[in-house]
Amino acid sequence: AQKVTQAQTEISVVEKEDVTLDCVYETRDTTYYLFWYKQPPSGELVFLIRRNSFDEQNEISGRYSWNFQKSTSSFNFTITASQVVDSAVYFCALSEANSGYALNFGKGTSLLVTP
Amino acid sequence: KAGVTQTPRYLIKTRGQQVTLSCSPISGHRSVSWYQQTPGQGLQFLFEYFSETQRNKGNFPGRFSGRQFSNSRSEMNVSTLELGDSALYLCASKSTSGSFHEQFFGPGTRLTVL
Numbered sequence: 268a269q270k271v272t273q274a275q276t277e278i279s280v281v282e283k284e285d286v287t288l289d290c291v292y293e294t295r296d297t298t299y300y301l302f303w304y305k306q307p308p309s310g311e312l313v314f315l316i317r318r319n320s321f322d323e324q325n326e327i328s329g330r331y332s333w334n335f336q337k338s339t340s341s342f343n344f345t346i347t348a349s350q351v352v353d354s355a356v357y358f359c360a361l362s363e364a365n366s367g368y369a370l371n372f373g374k375g376t377s378l379l380v381t382p
Numbered sequence: 383k384a385g386v387t388q389t390p391r392y393l394i395k396t397r398g399q400q401v402t403l404s405c406s407p408i409s410g411h412r413s414v415s416w417y418q419q420t421p422g423q424g425l426q427f428l429f430e431y432f433s434e435t436q437r438n439k440g441n442f443p444g445r446f447s448g449r450q451f452s453n454s455r456s457e458m459n460v461s462t463l464e465l466g467d468s469a470l471y472l473c474a475s476k477s478t479s480g481s482f483h484e485q486f487f488g489p490g491t492r493l494t495v496l
Contacts, residue, residue: 302484310470312487358425367438369415370474370485372425 270294271361273373280349280380288344288376290359296320300362301335301342302370307355315357318342349380384409386475386488394494400461403491407454407475413437414456415485416448419470428471431456432478460493468495 272291280286292301303315316326318335326333330347346353356377360370387406395401407414415438416428427440431450448458454475460467470492474485 304487309489310472310492311489312472312474314484314486317484360425366427367430369427369430369438369440370417370425371427374424 269373270371271359271373273357273359273376275376276374277377277379280378282351282380282382283348284380285345285347286349286378286380288346288357288359288378290342290344290373292340292342292359292361294340294361294363296363296365298364300368302360302362303333303342303344304358304360304372305355306358306375312358315344346378349378351380351382354378354380386473386486388471388473388488388491390491391489392492392494394496395463396496397463397465399463400459401463401493403458403460403471403473403493405456405458405473405475405488407456407473408477408486411475411477411486412454413476413478414450414454415474415476416456416458417472417474417487418442419472419490420466420468425472428458463495465495467493469493 270293299320301318304312332345334343356375358375359373362368389404413432415430419425430438434450445461450456470490472490473488476483476485
């Protein structure tokens, strides 16, 4: 069963629009970690953020912000004032003890930002 | 600090052959994990090595194997290649084997099996 669901396969926005990428996860562990990675066309996965299950504080980093809600098992990612350079595939991932903390990735959301 | 390096970047093999991929982690990092990325299955965990020992293994057949050397460099081997092994193979390093530290990924090796 898919443990991380990214329901949006592709999103297309015009530059300067805000966009939210959804991530829903499933786990029975009380201690787990959630991640977002960006994969540009070059292929390398770029780490964006890590959250542990005990820290539900939202985080903002420049134009990026993350909303972690345990009640809905969601860890959504918002890009404010999107730019063409934000075009990439974004992956949400779950790391939990019962899988030896391996990263369990969602299928990814392909974001295209057009000028 | 240099990032994670993977060699070769591109590889073309034929069915039945074997292949070895190499990964050099960030200096000081002792944990190396391997992931396979395909259009159909997405990103899937292969295995993790820490201090030359396999610490964790994903759900892949025995044709996929790996090892880690004393300098933390890791190799991944795939024997008897199948068409379905065509994928981007990503290596990730982190400073410990625990969950707390984020994994940093290399650029990947793109393997094509003909």
